[in-house]
Amino acid sequence: MSKHIDELIETKVAAIKEKKNIFEVGRVSKVQNYILEVDGLENIGFFEKVTIEDKAEGYVSAINQRNVVVAVTKKTSDINIGDAVKATGKEFRGLYSPYSIGHIVDMFAEDKLTSKRFDDTIEIPISTKPIPIMDRGSVNRPLLTGITGIDMIYPVGCGQRQLIIGDKKTGKTQIVLDTIVNQKDKDILCIYIAIGKTKKEVKEVYAELLRRGAMEYTIILAAFNDECPPVLTNTPAVGLAIAEHYMLQQNIDVLVAIDDLKRHADVYREISLLTGKVPGRDAYPSDMFYTHASLLEKGCQHKNGGSITILPIIETKGGDITDYISSNVISITDGQIVLSTKNFEDGQKPAIDYGLSVSRLGGAVQTKEIKKIGAVVRRELLSYLETCDVYELANMDEMSPELRNKMLIGKEIRNRLIQYKFSPWSIDKMSVMFNDLVELD
Ligand SMILES: Nc1ncnc2c1ncn2[C@@H]1O[C@H](COP(=O)(O)OP(=O)(O)OP(=O)(O)O)[C@@H](O)[C@H]1O
Numbered sequence: 360m361s362k363h364i365d366e367l368i369e370t371k372v373a374a375i376k377e378k379k380n381i382f383e384v385g386r387v388s389k390v391q392n393y394i395l396e397v398d399g400l401e402n403i404g405f406f407e408k409v410t411i412e413d414k415a416e417g418y419v420s421a422i423n424q425r426n427v428v429v430a431v432t433k434k435t436s437d438i439n440i441g442d443a444v445k446a447t448g449k450e451f452r453g454l455y456s457p458y459s460i461g462h463i464v465d466m467f468a469e470d471k472l473t474s475k476r477f478d479d480t481i482e483i484p485i486s487t488k489p490i491p492i493m494d495r496g497s498v499n500r501p502l503l504t505g506i507t508g509i510d511m512i513y514p515v516g517c518g519q520r521q522l523i524i525g526d527k528k529t530g531k532t533q534i535v536l537d538t539i540v541n542q543k544d545k546d547i548l549c550i551y552i553a554i555g556k557t558k559k560e561v562k563e564v565y566a567e568l569l570r571r572g573a574m575e576y577t578i579i580l581a582a583f584n585d586e587c588p589p590v591l592t593n594t595p596a597v598g599l600a601i602a603e604h605y606m607l608q609q610n611i612d613v614l615v616a617i618d619d620l621k622r623h624a625d626v627y628r629e630i631s632l633l634t635g636k637v638p639g640r641d642a643y644p645s646d647m648f649y650t651h652a653s654l655l656e657k658g659c660q661h662k663n664g665g666s667i668t669i670l671p672i673i674e675t676k677g678g679d680i681t682d683y684i685s686s687n688v689i690s691i692t693d694g695q696i697v698l699s700t701k702n703f704e705d706g707q708k709p710a711i712d713y714g715l716s717v718s719r720l721g722g723a724v725q726t727k728e729i730k731k732i733g734a735v736v737r738r739e740l741l742s743y744l745e746t747c748d749v750y751e752l753a754n755m756d757e758m759s760p761e762l763r764n765k766m767l768i769g770k771e772i773r774n775r776l777i778q779y780k781f782s783p784w785s786i787d788k789m790s791v792m793f794n795d796l797v798e799l800d
Pocket residue numbers: 525526527528529530531532533534674708709778779780
């Protein structure tokens with residue numbers, strides 16, 4: 360009997376020595392708001408989930424020679440030096456429930472209106488393997504937004520990544536909302552990811568979508584401005600992993616809007632600086648491009664028929680689309696819709712700057728007819744806008760008859776492109792509205 364007990368004890372001690380059945384415990388040695396330095400966690404893994412007493416949860420965001428850095432994701436009370444930090448042996452993950460459709464949820468499957476967590480959750484990994492190139496098909500089906508300036512001139516296809524970029528209050532969110540509302544009865548799941556927005560702003564988006572029956576097929580995944588910053592940086596990855604889950608398991612089309620990536624980059628920079636990463640251009644860390652590229656490369660047309668279309672939003676300052684984050688994302692995406700404050704103030708809504716906007720897939724996702732009309736409209740409009748710049752102060756009466764005619768056509772196109780929010784046009788209506796211009800050509 361005693362031999363048996365000895366054996367049991369020996370096995371147990373051996374297991375403890377190999378650290379198989381216990382998890383390490385470290386101690387907090389430095390607290391910088393939501394970033395902690397922890398000593399004593401020698402065998403912990405990168406991105407491993409940890410708990411800090413009964414006070415907080417987080418994950419390992421950097422491993423240094425002498426200690427590890429923990430980013431806190433949830434906190435119920437203040438963390439102090441000396442608090443015990445327990446390793447969990449599990450990767451840090453988000454949670455998702457299929458019942459989230461129609462609700463505002465966070466990355467831990469908590470309904471933000473009722474503050475209750477959904478049952479039946481599944482774990483969502485924050486970083487998933489890229490979809491292999493051989494599993495990707497070509498983008499050739501349109502994703503109609505109902506906005507003429509987009510569907511006819513700079514179209515978006517299922518599986519495309521199209522950036523929406525512009526200054527504050529130029530209608531960036533409105534384009535996404537119009538697009539979501541236009542997906543009604545089209546078997547598309549929409550995920551609106553709100554990063555660092557206020558509760559009021561997100562509630563307004565929810566109310567607009569609810570009023571138009573669009574919440575039936577939409578999930579609002581929100582990381583509010585008052586949450587721990589690591590939640591803000593990880594939420595887009597969880598949103599895209601949810602999209603990937605639907606695309607791969609149910610072969611459906613998913614539309615993901617990320618509002619916005621500039622805020623995401625700024626929070627990512629803040630965390631990186633606190634973590635001690637070496638700052639690069641504009642103090643952003645050197646993996647900034649990689650972080651956005653790995654998020655956006657989830658956008659694709661899968662060979663199984665499903666797709667993920669991504670509409671990332673970026674807020675600019677003074678209309679500058681050449682800053683570090685904007686030029687990074689412009690080079691990653693398949694085109695951009697640029698919005699201009701001047702157009703917005705002139706009442707030209709949606710305030711698309713047709714000269715700076717691009718769709719690199721263009722006609723590949725349009726029908727033959729709309730492609731033909733769109734090409735003429737774009738050419739006439741761009742030529743009009745260019746002429747306007749040159750002849751800004753010129754009197755129309757002094758122009759040659761051909762030029763005057765061109766100007767009149769251009770002006771007419773501009774006026775016809777004005778569209779009030781939530782008043783989508785069908786492709787047929789667009790072709791009827793602009794057909795006479797093509798005949799004139
Ligand atoms: N086509 C439109 N017709 C009428 N109103 C519009 C149109 N587009 C945008 N708006 C209005 O302009 C305002 C600003 O739009 P929106 O909030 O979408 O801009 P934003 O660029 O996303 O702003 P923020 O910088 O706060 O994120 C909103 O009140 C919106 O309803």
